[in-house]
Amino acid sequence: MAERRDDRSYTYDPVYRHLLRARELSQLNDVPQDLKAEINRAVELLQQRCLYCEDQSTKPSPALDHLIKETFAYPWEDAHKEGRVSYYATPRMLTGNDEAQLIKLITSASKANMVLEIGLYTGCSSLAMAEALPKDGKVVSLEIEKGIADVARSFLDRSPVGNKIEIMIGPALNSLEILAEKRMKFDVIYIDADKKGYVQYYKTIFEKDLLASEGTIIVDNVLKSGDPYSGEKYESNSDAIVEFNDMVLRDKNVHKVMIPVRDGVYLIRRMEDTDKA
Numbered sequence: 001m002a003e004r005r006d007d008r009s010y011t012y013d014p015v016y017r018h019l020l021r022a023r024e025l026s027q028l029n030d031v032p033q034d035l036k037a038e039i040n041r042a043v044e045l046l047q048q049r050c051l052y053c054e055d056q057s058t059k060p061s062p063a064l065d066h067l068i069k070e071t072f073a074y075p076w077e078d079a080h081k082e083g084r085v086s087y088y089a090t091p092r093m094l095t096g097n098d099e100a101q102l103i104k105l106i107t108s109a110s111k112a113n114m115v116l117e118i119g120l121y122t123g124c125s126s127l128a129m130a131e132a133l134p135k136d137g138k139v140v141s142l143e144i145e146k147g148i149a150d151v152a153r154s155f156l157d158r159s160p161v162g163n164k165i166e167i168m169i170g171p172a173l174n175s176l177e178i179l180a181e182k183r184m185k186f187d188v189i190y191i192d193a194d195k196k197g198y199v200q201y202y203k204t205i206f207e208k209d210l211l212a213s214e215g216t217i218i219v220d221n222v223l224k225s226g227d228p229y230s231g232e233k234y235e236s237n238s239d240a241i242v243e244f245n246d247m248v249l250r251d252k253n254v255h256k257v258m259i260p261v262r263d264g265v266y267l268i269r270r271m272e273d274t275d276k277a
């Protein structure tokens, strides 16, 4: 099995990135021992907080655990070279267990029956949400790459709830149109595809009435390695996230909370469903 690279939550934190750099610099230069020790301690504490949160949270089900491990072991470079996937689909795209358990909890607290995911990859978040659905519940997950969808299907078919997950292959905007034509509505919508598409996905969800009454939208990667508040340009597509976040902030029709879980998660509900006073 391929060696698992460090994809833990702290690796998305720019403070962690800068502390690693400070630690490197402190080793090169004539830096007092106590300052070096403080830098090392700060690095350790960021890691320990993350590990503590992981330890205190529900572990993945056997099926989800298997899916996560299989995703890391999969030969993505070969899939790209052989033309089955049009880009190198790095396992860093995977929603890790910490976030998967969060969205599973939100799905169950919402008493959701119908879930929409925009951005399937190998099915980690789809599976976590499917595990929280009743017997007749359904996750519809959108994926543009057939090669990735095939891999996801083979992983999901090994899970006891894989049959609750329907994959739609194609550009998400087209699939959203099809779902809207069928007048489908979703209790939870998880947005986690191409970041440049986020603004349009959000607008389409409301314009086409895809969010059920009392529905919740969950959006991943809204902190984009810290770029929206650091002013740095660590990620190539962070401008799209800044535009998206600003649009949500300006939207007076929704109640929203941004939480620093992993690479940042936005939780959004209609104002009328949240403010009952």
Ligand SMILES: C[S@@+](CC[C@H](N)C(=O)[O-])C[C@H]1O[C@@H](n2cnc3c(N)ncnc32)[C@H](O)[C@@H]1O
Residues within 6 Å of the ligand: 093, 094, 095, 118, 119, 120, 121, 122, 123, 124, 125, 126, 142, 143, 144, 145, 148, 170, 171, 172, 173, 192, 193, 194, 197
């Ligand atoms: C960050 S990954 C999703 C991770 C996934 N939610 C999980 O639980 O691991 C984003 C996925 O969206 C897909 N994608 C990118 N652009 C898309 C588009 N326009 N329409 C549909 N899917 C798209 C990518 O191929 C990729 O598999």
